[in-house]
Amino acid sequence: MTAVEARLAELGITLPDVAAPVATYVPAVRSGSYVYTSGQLPFVDGALPEAGKVGVGDGLVTPEAAAGYARQCALNALAAVKALTGSLDDVARIVKVVGFVASDPAFTGQPGVINGASTVLGEVFGEAGVHARSAVGVAVLPLDSPVEVELIVELKS
Structure with a gap:
């Protein structure tokens, strides 16, 4: 078991299978010492756990649920x-x-929602999980997903 796998196990996290692309792209690309992921939706076992807009009120995805979905995206x-x-x-980071x-x-609580992704990356990688970030509100996402997250990752080699 690798060090990161051990940390994931300690946190009770099992990485999912790679989500199948919903259009013509690949899940991640390496360029030099960097990996760029495509935007990831919060698929669990191949399906979105919830669809719709994030907000406060009837018929909306709660910010707390959306933060959990951002975690799943990460x-x-x-x-x-x-x-x-x-x-x-x-x-590397x-x-x-x-x-x-x-x-x-x-x-207007997009930063709090995306904290779901940021927090789990910090838990897994410690200081190497601290990152720059954008949290953007949009009108709609693919498949009516409430959140989508992409990463830029630096590799050691």
Whole structure:
């Protein structure tokens, strides 16, 4: 068991299988010592756990649920990185997280939602998980997903 795999087990996290692309792209690409993931939706066993806009009120995805979905997006992105590189122990640091939140027009809590991704990356990688970040509210995401997250990861070699 690798060091990162041991840390994941300690946290009770099992990386999912790499999510199948929903269009014409690959889950991750390596360029030099960097891996760029495609935007990852919060798929669990191949399906979205919930669809719709994030906000406060009836018929909206709660910010708390959306933060959990952002966490799942980050784990899906890590699965894509691992599939490409063979091991998460090759990660030198998480450089940047870009998070998109399909938001009700009155909702302004996108940073709190994307904290779901940032927090789990810090838990897994410690100081190497501290990253730059964007949290962007958008009108709609693919498949009516409430969140989407992409990563830029620097590798050790």
